[in-house]
Amino acid sequence: MAGEELTPAFVLHRRRYGDTSLLVELLTQEEGRIPVVARGAASLRSRRRASLQPFVPLQACWKGRGLVRTLARIEVVERVAGLSGKALYSGFYVNELITRLLPRYDPAPGLFRHYRDVLAGLRQEDSLDRVLRRFELRLLDELGYAPDLRHEEDGTPIREEGWYRFQHESGFHRADATAENSYSGKTLHALAEDRPLTGEYQQQARHLMRTILAIYLGDRPLKSRELFRTMQPDQASPRKIP
Template sequence: MSEGLEPAYVLHGRDFRESSRIVELFAAGHGRVGVVARGARGPRSPWRSLLQPFRPLLASWGGRGELATLRRAEPAGAAPLLRGEALLAGLYANELLLRLTVRGDPHPGLFAAYHALLGALPDAGRRRWALRRFEAALLEELGWGLPLERTADGAPVVAEGRYRLEGGQRLVAVAPEAAGAVSGATLLALRGEEPPPGAHAGEARRLLQQALARHLGGRPLRSPELLGGRRGAPAGEAEA
């Protein structure tokens, strides 16, 4: 239950009964929350156009059971203008949150990372690295963070080194020509705000998506298909 208005975003919604909607919110203090927005499809409902993905909201809800009842929702700013690849990237982020988080598990750090991502998506120059930063934050917040500073034997990661991730969490130094290796520069860049140059950006994408795939249960994401991506394409492929 949310006693007062709380910052939130809509991740997904579907029609429910004759005039209502079931909406998945991602809230700053409560994490993912399922709510019933009663009458939201009515022609005079103020929620009809408000409960849309990517629009910042202030919301409150209450009640018992798996689905709460939405009590209030009001705008907390303008939604970012997302079209084409930017829209696909936003849908991809929403699907990751729906698939990998559980209801009622607060992640204020992840909420902040999602908010930052939405602000960056309209800028084509920032979009891809913003996605990488969000993916890394998602893994970290859910307890699956990548080892970016030290190898399994305690040696510090250096920009000139080559490394391989084994078993999802074990980082080992390897020879420069080793298959599946990633550069130390890529790993170190994932700790900061600035994207790595050149090929390192592609390495970061492959590394993060391999790590995410371990937690998706073998089921491909749907978002790459929604705007014309190949059926079954790896997560985020259409925007890379």
């Protein structure tokens, strides 16, 4: 927060800025995503450098009036267990989604809570697919882009035994089970109710969310997804379930 009052924050991304500083993207509770310059933090001896790590709960304040502010103070709230393996790649993916989709200086206190929740889920080593699908839907909801997973485009309730295709402008339409890129109603209901999915239903949910996010991410690929593909096979399309 501008001035001396500290506000909760997390580091989404950082990179070198000049010879001695870092340009840091913060997700903050009060002001959403903001860029700050951490002067002197590029030095290996800098205490700020050690504090400005992803996934660590922080308290921060900054100063200045331009698009890029200057970091004034930073404090680590608590030392938490680091992410590793697939959970680490998933954390980078979550950070990149926020950086790409959330406009700067757009207050999003709900998203800040969801971010803390997704980090807790990744640390508990729950089903990564379920943790990520939950966050993706919450992110889309905060941005006003969430699909209606309970109704067809004409308002008819989606049936668990039915099959559906998704169209960006209108939503879900009934489809044949053999149609390419169609989704089981069971998958849609489970996503809407945050119920666990396994096997091919899980693959469908992953494909659906990837399809919807691609609409808003554009053509530039996610760097974190390229890394994630080295950890698990990519599903090009949802497989059908008997």
